Amino acid sequence: MVSLLLLAAALLVWPQVKPLRRLRPAGKREIVVPQWLYVVAAVAVTYLVAGFGGLVAGAVLGVVVYRIVKQGRRNRALRAATEALSNGLGGVVDELRAGAHAATAAESAAKDTPGPADEVLRAAAATARLGGDVERTLRDLRQPLLRTAVDQLARAWHVSAKHGVALADVLDATRRDLDQRSAFARQVHARMAGPRASAAVLAGLPVFGVLLGELSGAGPVHTLVATAAGQFLLVLGAVFLAVGLWWTKRITEGKP
Numbered sequence: 001m002v003s004l005l006l007l008a009a010a011l012l013v014w015p016q017v018k019p020l021r022r023l024r025p026a027g028k029r030e031i032v033v034p035q036w037l038y039v040v041a042a043v044a045v046t047y048l049v050a051g052f053g054g055l056v057a058g059a060v061l062g063v064v065v066y067r068i069v070k071q072g073r074r075n076r077a078l079r080a081a082t083e084a085l086s087n088g089l090g091g092v093v094d095e096l097r098a099g100a101h102a103a104t105a106a107e108s109a110a111k112d113t114p115g116p117a118d119e120v121l122r123a124a125a126a127t128a129r130l131g132g133d134v135e136r137t138l139r140d141l142r143q144p145l146l147r148t149a150v151d152q153l154a155r156a157w158h159v160s161a162k163h164g165v166a167l168a169d170v171l172d173a174t175r176r177d178l179d180q181r182s183a184f185a186r187q188v189h190a191r192m193a194g195p196r197a198s199a200a201v202l203a204g205l206p207v208f209g210v211l212l213g214e215l216s217g218a219g220p221v222h223t224l225v226a227t228a229a230g231q232f233l234l235v236l237g238a239v240f241l242a243v244g245l246w247w248t249k250r251i252t253e254g255k256p
Helices: 002-012 018-023 035-097 102-111 117-129 134-140 144-163 167-191 193-215 220-226 228-252
Strands: none
Touching: 035 102, 035 117, 035 144, 035 167, 035 220, 035 228, 102 117, 117 134, 117 144, 134 144, 144 167, 167 193, 193 220, 193 228, 220 228
């Protein structure tokens, strides 16, 4: 209790940063707080409130939630990059069928294509202009978000160069395949919205149960925080909850 009172007093007398900003140079008035400082503060508060078991439980849930959020952002970026490359290939196909050279077509389409898909088209344009091996250039291109799509594009370019198939036709087939994969990923992501919402509700039920028990006078918070068995159960429950959240994320995500 004394520790909580000291923590509350520290928060009340925490210094304001606005006067410090006015004293700094005009271009450096924004004070950036290091990320590790937030982590240290969260660890200290969790340990004071919930003990070592609460600290372990919070760390397990924090890591899993961070990984889930990070993976979700990566999947959204992957879908956007795949769609951008597909649209860019559509521009290349139109230019090729209008009679443009492969290098000119790829370079022209890259101007209207957002990153990182534009890097793929620019690399192909530069290599084609110099008469190099476009397939090898694409395979050596380090683009994590578009690795599968770029490999497919490299195979299409190889088919055109080795077997004499019109480049516009193979690139158009590649574009259609990317479109179908992107559409399938969007469809899966939309249809899994219900299961994801249900999983979020189920994940919140243990917290609701603890709060309900506290309101009814059972004192579950004291048991979880102040007893060895409660600390063990707190960690065990956090592990089960983290596994459930991660497994739900794995089975409901849709990647192109």
